[in-house]
Amino acid sequence: MSLLELQRRMAEDVRRPLAAGFAMQTVTEDGTLMEERAASYITPNPQLSSFERLEIYNRQYWFRVIGAVSEDFPAVNAVLGERRFDALVLAYLKEHASISWTLRDLGAKLPEFLEEHPELAGRRYRLAVDVARLEWAYVDAFDGERLEPLSLAELAGIGPESRFELQPHLRLLELSYPVEDLVLAVRRGTPETEMSSSASQERSGPAELRLPAMRRRTVYLAVHRYDDQVYYRRIGPEAFRLLGALQEGRTLAESLTAAFVGKTVSAGRQAQVVQECLAHASQLGWLCAPRVEERPA
Amino acid sequence: MPANRFNAFTDYGVGIGLRVPHYDHILCRKPVVDWFEIISENYMIDGGRPLRMLDAILDQYRVVQHGVSMYFGNAQPLNRDHLRRLKELTKRTKTPWLSDHLCWGSVDGRYTHDLLPLPYTFEAVRNTAQRIREVQDFIEIPIAVENVSSYAEFHESEMTEWEFLNEVVEAADCGILLDVNNIYVSSQNHGFDPMEYVNSVPAERVAQMHIAGHSKFERYTLDTHDHPVLDPVWKLYERAIERCGPTATLLEWDDNIPSFDEVHAEALKAMRFLEPARALELDEVMA
Incomplete structure (x- = not known):
């Protein structure tokens, strides 16, 4: 067996979902006995069979990846309850194996996945999706890139045709529930952890928490980092659309149109909204100069 | 002997892993x-x-980088994005050497x-050594591979x-990060004599050592x-220092992390073996 063949075989076995009781499955999808498959490349020792030796890696893999995703979504865990959350994470990881050298990115598609699978969330589906989106926005805001914001002199020179790049760590969210208090309550009770180490991992459960009651109401949030702390800032719908359009690279004039499209708002009110929005955005350092793409010489 | 080309001729003593729960203690005290x-x-x-904390640490301390996802033994080409980011970080930390796992x-x-x-095959030797050389050429910093x-x-x-x-280290011409705890754990799981392992390592290539704790279960x-x-690991460490001289040593403590002082005190136990080795080395120089 070549090195590549061995690695392909072992990776497939290590990533195969566990059976009940965190045990390795005894039969593969095509009916092969795992005992025979493990023995084909792993030697037994007096204490452990080939199957049992492989099982150590199979279990470690799942503990590690489930642990990594769970750390990023403690509030989804709190909303769904441990049993449903474990089922969700497992289903997600079966479809989304890690394609990055860093565990940091492993949960990136979980909010999308949850949205596509309401059956995994039960009656708190919409709330759970909102919480997942906010928790992933937190991850992006926490360690996303920060650009140098526009200076006061640069801001003084902006006009209708100006385009901006918004801070790469800024995330704009439209949510069906005001979930930020819930997420904050859970995060306060969750210790900060590291992403990676080489040690073997054991699983630990989440702490018991009393969650704030939630009533359905559309809210708009800007999730951003300021002085290395992540903040959730409530913004109005017009500011949400304005910033969203700027984020897409549209000019200031185009973005203003997008902010009030389909709305009957007086010119005075429009001016006030835009002024407030841009003042906050510039104070918080969200407005940056567009990056010039590097072209090969 | 311990200051060698695989650790950029440095003479580092006893270090510990930088961990989030200790940030405040380190920066305040x-x-x-x-x-x-x-x-x-x-x-x-x-x-x-994380980067701001790292910069604050770098202002006051020496830092060495240790990786967990280079995967020198992968059978396929290196991940260029990973390498590029790793090189960027080495410029920030000015790490004298860089380690990752075999x-x-x-x-x-x-x-x-x-x-x-x-698998301990000649194909794996050729493949792994080739990849280590590629990383070394790209990063331009000595590499030490950890067992x-x-x-x-x-x-x-x-x-x-x-x-x-x-x-592998001969073919790649690289250093070794000798983890004596890993040697002990593997010796228990595979039934070999860990002292034979320590005695067989090319001492002149050892850039750094790791010590750590482990857990013993009924069958592994x-x-x-x-x-x-644990004591058997200290015995292996003692022998490794005897063979290699006073080598930069790091205590790994990644789970159930106690206070900074407790971790540091545990790491400093290595001085029991490093100090006599240093004295011996000094005697040899003076003679």
Whole structure:
């Protein structure tokens, strides 16, 4: 067996979902006995069979990846309850194996996945999706890139045709529930952890928490980092659309149109909204100069 | 001997791993620590608090980078994005050497995030050495490869683990991060004499050592990094220092992390062996 063949075989076995009781499955999808498959490349020792030796890696893999995703979504865990959350994470990881050298990115598609699978969330589906989106926005805001914001002199020179790049760590969210208090309550009770180490991992459960009651109401949030702390800032719908359009690279004039499209708002009110929005955005350092793409010489 | 070209001729003492729960203690109390080891991947990010903390640490301490996802033994080409980010971080930390594991961990673009053991074959030697050379050429910093703890062995193997390690480092012309706890864990799981392993390592290539705690279960031993260092591991360390001289040593403690003082005190126990080795080295120089 070549090195590549061995690695392909072992990776497939290590990533195969566990059976009940965190045990390795005894039969593969095509009916092969795992005992025979493990023995084909792993030697037994007096204490452990080939199957049992492989099982150590199979279990470690799942503990590690489930642990990594769970750390990023403690509030989804709190909303769904441990049993449903474990089922969700497992289903997600079966479809989304890690394609990055860093565990940091492993949960990136979980909010999308949850949205596509309401059956995994039960009656708190919409709330759970909102919480997942906010928790992933937190991850992006926490360690996303920060650009140098526009200076006061640069801001003084902006006009209708100006385009901006918004801070790469800024995330704009439209949510069906005001979930930020819930997420904050859970995060306060969750210790900060590291992403990676080489040690073997054991699983630990989440702490018991009393969650704030939630009533359905559309809210708009800007999730951003300021002085290395992540903040959730409530913004109005017009500011949400304005910033969203700027984020897409549209000019200031185009973005203003997008902010009030389909709305009957007086010119005075429009001016006030835009002024407030841009003042906050510039104070918080969200407005940056567009990056010039590097072209090969 | 311990200051060698594989650790950029440095003479580092006893370090500990830089961990999040200790940030405040380190930055407020400024304890005297020879050096910190960081997990490179935790800082290969675009911005935010981890990098600010790292910069604050770098202002006052020496830092050495240790990676967990280079996977020198992968059978497929290196990940260029990973390499580029790693090189960027080395410019920030000015790490004198760089370590990662003698293992594999991904195939066909799918990652296991584990340090999987290699079959000890000549094909794996050639492949791994080639990849280490490529990394060394790109990063332009000495590389030290760490022996991993393992729970499985392969029918394909053509040599012992220590023969494999020796073949790889010779072919790659790189250093060794000798983890004596990993040697002990693997010796328990595979039934070899750990002292034979320590005695077989090319001492002149050892750039750094790791010590750590492990957990013993009924039928196997697991490398958990959540305990103080146990006596059999100290014995291996003592022998390794005897052979290699006073080498930069790092205590790994990654789970159930106690206070900074407790971790540091455990690490400083290594001085029992390093100080006599230093004195001996000095005597030899004076003579």
